[in-house]
Amino acid sequence: MAAVPDDIAGSPLPYRVDPLTGDVAFIVAKRQGRPNLPSSGCPFCVGGIEAPEPYDVFAFTNRWPSIPDGRCEVVLYTSDHDATFWSLGAAGARKVIDLWADRTAALGARDDVAYVLVFENRGPEVGATIAHPHGQIYAFDAIPPRARDELVDPLPDAAWAAAAGDDSERLVATDPAGRWRAWVPFAAGWPYELLVAPAAPRPDLPSLDDADRDALARLLVDVFARLDQLFDGPMPYMMWWHQRPTDGGPWPEARLHLHVAPIYRSANTPRFMAAGELGSHVFFNPVDPVDAAAQLRALPGLTDEERRDG
Ligand SMILES: [Zn+2]
Numbered sequence: 001m002a003a004v005p006d007d008i009a010g011s012p013l014p015y016r017v018d019p020l021t022g023d024v025a026f027i028v029a030k031r032q033g034r035p036n037l038p039s040s041g042c043p044f045c046v047g048g049i050e051a052p053e054p055y056d057v058f059a060f061t062n063r064w065p066s067i068p069d070g071r072c073e074v075v076l077y078t079s080d081h082d083a084t085f086w087s088l089g090a091a092g093a094r095k096v097i098d099l100w101a102d103r104t105a106a107l108g109a110r111d112d113v114a115y116v117l118v119f120e121n122r123g124p125e126v127g128a129t130i131a132h133p134h135g136q137i138y139a140f141d142a143i144p145p146r147a148r149d150e151l152v153d154p155l156p157d158a159a160w161a162a163a164a165g166d167d168s169e170r171l172v173a174t175d176p177a178g179r180w181r182a183w184v185p186f187a188a189g190w191p192y193e194l195l196v197a198p199a200a201p202r203p204d205l206p207s208l209d210d211a212d213r214d215a216l217a218r219l220l221v222d223v224f225a226r227l228d229q230l231f232d233g234p235m236p237y238m239m240w241w242h243q244r245p246t247d248g249g250p251w252p253e254a255r256l257h258l259h260v261a262p263i264y265r266s267a268n269t270p271r272f273m274a275a276g277e278l279g280s281h282v283f284f285n286p287v288d289p290v291d292a293a294a295q296l297r298a299l300p301g302l303t304d305e306e307r308r309d310g
């Protein structure tokens, strides 16, 4: 029978651990009451119910939280309803990065927050009910299982360097300053899956300096432009940051990185997570990571001028 991890066993939050599999679930039955689509107008446009005042970027507590106690936030990337991440340009993306870092620091400073998960679901194919560009944040009181797995058995520095090396066939893009790299993982589970990480280790979003943030902004704009160019339309994706826990431990092995899981395997064709995969916990990826990287590399991305002008 699967053991209940100590930090979850002591939590006042409604975790359940499946005794057969060890999988952790939150029962969030109240969320069934949330609207699929707002009845009138976009709640995230200026003047909408969640954003009464003009803004560039903006974070607020989710009205329909998956976890109680102000642990779920919505992060608006721009007041422009029709923008994409790449159309923000480097300057706009930099504001999003600053807000991610600020909210990580603010939530992480709470005594009852051990891990800040910054993430985004983009597109109706992955359940994003509102088209306005936005992401989310979950502030957990315990380190979630997937993040803990990576920390318990961390990849050595040399392995990170090799994975993202300039000579890697799976490298997709770097920023002009060479501070960040985006590559397709060796054992990618999703067809055009990406990892984005700094060349020099950084523990978390708040620890990024000015130059790190500017470089990351440029790379993210480039990478998300490539994903939308791949099949000539908005690529639905899930993305999430892994970073140092905020439980007060030193976590010297924690290394900031972004996972991006685009879900199309060809134009308008989602790659479904199927029974053979859920039943085995083994992924079956129809696109060779080297081919995926070559396809993404060959796309124009954004020119330096486009990135500068935003
Ligand atoms: Zn809107």
Ligand SMILES: [Zn+2]
Residues within 6 Å of the ligand: 150, 242, 257, 259
């Ligand atoms: Zn990770």
